[in-house]
Amino acid sequence: MTGINGVALAILIVLFVAVAVMGFLAARWRRSETGLGSLEEWGLGGRRFGTWVTWFLLGGDLYTAYTFIAVPAAMFTAGAVSGFFAVPYTIVLYPIIFFFLARMWSVAHRHGFVTPADIVQGRYGSRGLSLAIAVTGILATMPYIALQLVGIQAVLEVVGLGGRSALARDIPLFIAFVVLAAYTYSSGLRAPAMIAVVKDLLIYIVIIVAVLYLPGQFGGWHAIFDAAQAKMATPKPTAANPQAVTGVFVPTAKQYWAYASLALGSALALFMYPHSVTAALSAKDRSTGRRNAMILPAYSLLLGLLALLGFVAIKAGTKPIGLDGKVNPQLVIPQLFEDHFPSWFAGVAFAAIAIGALVPAAIMSIAAANLFTRNIYRAFFRPDASDATEAKVSKIVSLLTKLGALGFVLLLDKQNALNFQLLGGIWILQTLPSVVIGLFTRWFHRWALLAGWAVGMVYGTVTAYGGCTACTASTHFGNSLAVVPGLGQAGYIGFTALLLNLVVAAVLTLILRAAKVSNGTDITRPADYFADAGDRGVAQQLDVRGSIH
Amino acid sequence: MAEDAVEPAPPQGSATGSVEQTDPRWRPSPTKVVAGLVLLAGIVLPLLVGTYASVEPRILGFPFFYAYQLIWVFLAAGCCAIAFLLLRAEQRRFEARSRDGGTAGTPGQDASEEHR
Numbered sequence: 183m184t185g186i187n188g189v190a191l192a193i194l195i196v197l198f199v200a201v202a203v204m205g206f207l208a209a210r211w212r213r214s215e216t217g218l219g220s221l222e223e224w225g226l227g228g229r230r231f232g233t234w235v236t237w238f239l240l241g242g243d244l245y246t247a248y249t250f251i252a253v254p255a256a257m258f259t260a261g262a263v264s265g266f267f268a269v270p271y272t273i274v275l276y277p278i279i280f281f282f283l284a285r286m287w288s289v290a291h292r293h294g295f296v297t298p299a300d301i302v303q304g305r306y307g308s309r310g311l312s313l314a315i316a317v318t319g320i321l322a323t324m325p326y327i328a329l330q331l332v333g334i335q336a337v338l339e340v341v342g343l344g345g346r347s348a349l350a351r352d353i354p355l356f357i358a359f360v361v362l363a364a365y366t367y368s369s370g371l372r373a374p375a376m377i378a379v380v381k382d383l384l385i386y387i388v389i390i391v392a393v394l395y396l397p398g399q400f401g402g403w404h405a406i407f408d409a410a411q412a413k414m415a416t417p418k419p420t421a422a423n424p425q426a427v428t429g430v431f432v433p434t435a436k437q438y439w440a441y442a443s444l445a446l447g448s449a450l451a452l453f454m455y456p457h458s459v460t461a462a463l464s465a466k467d468r469s470t471g472r473r474n475a476m477i478l479p480a481y482s483l484l485l486g487l488l489a490l491l492g493f494v495a496i497k498a499g500t501k502p503i504g505l506d507g508k509v510n511p512q513l514v515i516p517q518l519f520e521d522h523f524p525s526w527f528a529g530v531a532f533a534a535i536a537i538g539a540l541v542p543a544a545i546m547s548i549a550a551a552n553l554f555t556r557n558i559y560r561a562f563f564r565p566d567a568s569d570a571t572e573a574k575v576s577k578i579v580s581l582l583t584k585l586g587a588l589g590f591v592l593l594l595d596k597q598n599a600l601n602f603q604l605l606g607g608i609w610i611l612q613t614l615p616s617v618v619i620g621l622f623t624r625w626f627h628r629w630a631l632l633a634g635w636a637v638g639m640v641y642g643t644v645t646a647y648g649g650c651t652a653c654t655a656s657t658h659f660g661n662s663l664a665v666v667p668g669l670g671q672a673g674y675i676g677f678t679a680l681l682l683n684l685v686v687a688a689v690l691t692l693i694l695r696a697a698k699v700s701n702g703t704d705i706t707r708p709a710d711y712f713a714d715a716g717d718r719g720v721a722q723q724l725d726v727r728g729s730i731h
Numbered sequence: 732m733a734e735d736a737v738e739p740a741p742p743q744g745s746a747t748g749s750v751e752q753t754d755p756r757w758r759p760s761p762t763k764v765v766a767g768l769v770l771l772a773g774i775v776l777p778l779l780v781g782t783y784a785s786v787e788p789r790i791l792g793f794p795f796f797y798a799y800q801l802i803w804v805f806l807a808a809g810c811c812a813i814a815f816l817l818l819r820a821e822q823r824r825f826e827a828r829s830r831d832g833g834t835a836g837t838p839g840q841d842a843s844e845e846h847r
Contacts, residue, residue, distance in 0.1 A: 262796070269800045270777045273807045277773035280811055403792035411786075431786070432796045438780040446778055472815050479808035486801050708754035 186342035187520060193529025194341065194536060197384075198358070201377050201537050205365030205544075208376040245385070245481055247333030247539030248326070248603075250488060255511040257492025258502075261414045261429030263441050266489050270445035271452075272482035276475040278449050283462055283471035285621045285711040290463050291720050292710040294730045297549075298459050298617045299557035304730050305620040306628040307702030309561060314635055315613050316557035319456040320583075322610040323550040325602035326455070327587035330539035330546075332512070334358050335591065337532045339505055340516035352592055358536065359588050366544045366584075367577050375464075378541045384534035386484065388519075392531075393487045396522060400497045406490075409497040440663050440672045447677035451611040454618075456549035457542065467715035491515060498522065543584065551580035604662050605646055608676035612638035612683050621711065626687055627694040627701050634687030642679035705731070755825075762821040766814040773810035777803045 249268070257265030286301065295301045299316040303309065335355055343354050397403050414429040433441050452458055462471050495502075495518045502513035519531045555576040560567050567575070590602075616631045645664045666673040694701075713720045759767075776782075783799040790798035 266797070266800070269804070273777045273800065273803050274774045276807055276811050277770040277814075280770055280814055281767075404789070407792070407794055407797075432794065433780060433784050435781065435784075438784065441780050442778040446774075469815075469819070472811070472818075475811040476808055476815055479804050479811075482804040482807075483801060486797075486804065490797070708757045712754070712756045 187340075187525055187528070189525035190520065190529035190532060191341045191343070193526055194337070194532045197530070197533035198361070198536060201380055201533075201540070202361045202365060204376055204380065205361075205369055205540075208365070208369045245485065245538070246326075246330055246542040247535050248329040249485065250385070250535055250538055251333045251336050251512050251515060252329075252600075253485065253489050254492030254495065254515045255502075255513075257410075257489050258495050258500075258514045259429065259511045261410070261431055263430045263433055263437050263444070265492060266486075267441050267444040267448070268489060269482060269486045270442070271448040272479070272485055274446060275449040275452060276479055279453055279462075280472055280475045282618050282621050283453070283475070284468045286459070286618075287463060287465060287468040287471060288713040288720075289621065289706055289710045291468075291715070292713045293705060296460075296463070297456060297553045297556055298454065298613060299553060300730050302616050302620065303557070303561075304705045305624065306616075306631070307704065308628040308632070311616055311628050311632050311635075312557055312561065314632060315616055316553045318609050318613050318635075318639070319454075319553045320550050322606035323456060323546050324583060324587055325590070325606050327543050327546045327550075327583060328590040329600070329603050330543040331355060331359065331587060331591045333539045334536050336510075336512045337516050337535050339510075340513055340520050341532060342505075355591070356588070358540075359584060362540050362543055363581055363584050366547060366580060377537065377544075381534065381537045381541050384530065385538060388527075388531045388534045389484055389488055389491075391527070392491060392519070392523075396491070396494050396498075396518075399522060400494060406493050406497040410493040413496050436671055438671075439666065439669065440674065443666075443674035443677040444662065447611060447674040447680065448607065450614055450680070451607050451676060454610045454613050455546075456553050457546040460549040460552065461545060468713070488515075491518065494518065543587075547580040547583045547587075548576070550583045551576040551578075554579045601646075605643060607662075608642035608646060608679060609639060611676040611680050612642065614680060615684055615687055624701070624704060625691065627691040627699065629699070630687045630690035630694055633690050634683040634685075637686045638679040638683030641682055642675055645675045645679070760821065762817050766817045769810050769813050769817075773807045777807070 253265050253268045255265075289295065289304070290301065293300075293304050295304060297316070298319060299312045302315050303312040306312075338354050397406060400406055411431045414427060414431040416428045418426055418428045420426050430437060453462070465471060492514060495514045498518060498521070500514055500518045500521060502509060502511055502517050504510040504513060516532060516535070519528045523531065555572050559575055560572065564571070612635050615626065615634055619626060646662070648664070662674060662676070663672040664675045664678070665671065666678050777800065784796055786794040786796065788795055793801070
C-alpha cells in the first residue's frame, strides 16, 4: 500500500488506452449513410444490434463498476441482507422484464419513442406526466454516473495513486473522465457497445480465475463461510442497540421482507432507468430482449460469485485501508486482488473494473441526454429543432452530466454519493406505474398517475432521510430500509413508496373516471404492442425529426 | 422501401381506452396464461426467503441459503426459456392463421371452441 504498484498500473493504462481507441474507432462500426448526425444514430446506435451485441450491452449496462465494488464491500462489512440481495434481484429481474420488454420495443419502434418519457407522452398525451418522468430519469441517473467514477477511484487508490495530494488523487480520475467524454461525444452508443464486449470478457476471466483460485488459498469454501459467519456474529454494540452484531450471515425471520423487497424493488427499478430502456430499444427486433432474458442470467451467477469474494476477503484478512489511513470498505475487492495475485493479473483485474465503469457511465450519460433533448428541450423550448440540432444538444448535455458527476465525486463526501444513488433508485421506481402499466392498460388516469408519482417521491425521499431504527447493522445501506407501516418489519423504502404510489393512483383514477375527466389522447393502437421488425409501419431506422407519431 | 415508411396512426381520443378488445393478441390466451404463471413462479419462489434461509444442508461447502439462490439463477433462465418457446409457438400459429385466412381463428377463439 505504500508507493505505486508499477506493473499493475502499467497494465491498467495499456488496457484502458486500448479500449479508448476502440471507443473512437467504434464510430465506423455498422454506420449508416447519414453518419452519426442524427440523434437516432448517436443516441441509439441506429437500433440495429442483434442478440449477442445486445447481450453484451445490457450486461455491460446492468453490471457496473459500482456493482463490482459495492456488492462485495457490503458483504464484507455487513453480510447477506446488504450484499447478497443482488443475486435474487438479478434472478427475478429476467422473468419480470420478459413481461413487458417486447411490448415496449414494439410500441417504441412503431411510434418513434426513444425515451420512457416519450412512451408516456404517446400513451397518455400528458406533457406534465412526461416531464415528471423525464426529470426523474435525469435526477436518478446522475448519482449513478458519479458512482462509476467512484469505482475507478477505488481502483486507482489501491494501485497507489491518490492519498493526501489532491492532485495525485484527482488527475488520474480526470484523465479517465476526459477519455470517456471524448469517445462518447464522437461515437455515441456504438462506443460502449463495442467496449462492452471487451469489458465483459475481461470481467468473466478475472472473476472465474479469482473464484477458482482464491478459495483454495484460504482453506476452501467451507472455511471461508465459517470465517464469515464468525465475523457477522461478532458483537458490535451501538448506542441504539446494545445487542447489535456486526452483520447478517443468513437472514432471520425479521429480515425476510427487507431482503425480498430489496431484491424485488431493485429489479423493478432497473428497467425504469433511461439507460436500460436505451439499451433495450437499440435491439433489432422485439424478441431480442426475451432471448437475452434467457441468457443474461449467466451474469447473475457471476454476480453471486463476486459477492462471495467479499467473504473470501474476510477469511483472507484483507485490510481495506485507504491512502489516507482510514478504513474504506469500497477498497476490499481491489485490495484482495492486489494482495493475492501477481501484479500483472491485478492490473488486468483493475482494468476490468475501470473499463467496467466506462461502459455504463457512457450509456447513462447518453440516455440522460436523450431525455433532456427530446422531453425537455424539444417539448418545451424548441419544438421545431432539426435533427442535427438535437444530436448536438444531446452531445453537450451528455458532456455536462458527466462533468456534474465528476464534480460530485471530487467535491462531495463519498457517503453523499452513495446516499444519492439510493435515493435515485427510490425515485426511478416511482415511474413504473406510468411507464409499464401503460403498456398493458390505459385504465389509470394520467392525473392520478402524476399524483401517485408525487406521493411516492415525497414519501420515499423523506423516509430515506429519516434514517432507520429497525434496520440491519450497516452504514449507508441502512438508509434503504425503513419500517413498513402496518407490517412492523423493515422493508425497502422504494418498494413501500411504490405501493403507496399505486394505491393513490388507483383511488384517484376511480374518482376522476367517475367525474368523467378526460384522460388525454392515446396515439397507440393494440396492434402496435406486437409489431415486429419488418412489419408495415415499423421502422428499423426511425426518422427522429419531428414529434412522435 | 415503402414498408419502411412510417404510417401515421390516427389519434385515438378515448376517455376509457376500450379499443383493446379488437386485437386478438391483446386478450389473454391459455398459452399466455401458462407462460405468465411460469414467469410468476420464477419471480415469487426465489423471494420466499423463509423457505431457504438456513445454513444446513450444505451443498459443496456452501450453506443452503447461498447455494439455493445460485441454483435459482439457472431455474430462472429455464422459466424464461419455457415462456419464450411457448409464446413463440403461439406467435407462429397466429401468423400462419393470418396468412391462411385473415379472420379464421385466433388464439383466444381456438381455446373457447375447444371448450364447447
